[in-house]
Amino acid sequence: DAEITQSPRHKITETGRQVTLACHQTWNHNNMFWYRQDLGHGLRLIHYSYGVQDTNKGEVSDGYSVSRSNTEDLPLTLESAASSQTSVYFCASSESQDTDTQYFGPGTRLTVL
């Protein structure tokens, strides 16, 4: 069955370190998204991609970057982790801009000490 996976599921790191969170989908979806989930804020969009070599900033993109070198993967990098980036991160994908249902991964819980 097609799926979307994230790794690691849990990560503890220190302030200032670079961290990369992986997202892999096997649906061959064009669109991929990264969100962070914080209490009282719901899900907020960090970055998104409409296809290979395409990346776009979301509403909370400062301190994060993404790259899209193939259809299946959209890794999220925290260039220099900060305590404010402690959160649960979700990756999602959708087939195209016309089919807006998104499919979510299981999430990565990141703690920055």
Add this chain to the structure above:
Amino acid sequence: GNSVTQMEGPVTLSEEAFLTINCTYTATGYPSLFWYVQYPGEGLQLLLKATKADDKGSNKGFEATYRKETTSFHLEKGSVQVSDSAVYFCALSEAVSTGNTGKLIFGQGTTLQVKP
């Protein structure tokens, strides 16, 4: 800008009680509306959706009607079960004059706890 507002939780109900979770939205154009559910320790999954005014989405006993006149998409279930305990998110698809952007705007989520 586009936004979604949900009733604050947590909502605590007894098993077999009637559930309503309110959701209102602000949007330009004609967005699709969604309810996603997040069970403990898991990612979000689509519960139901409606793509145009007066459409009713339904799934697993839950339903919601797209009301353009009141800009609402309230979630209802006639008889909740303990297994319905989860966080529920209302969302809308962001549209521009040229079509969909493929992006979703989420409400802050409402926690439902159902007690036996």
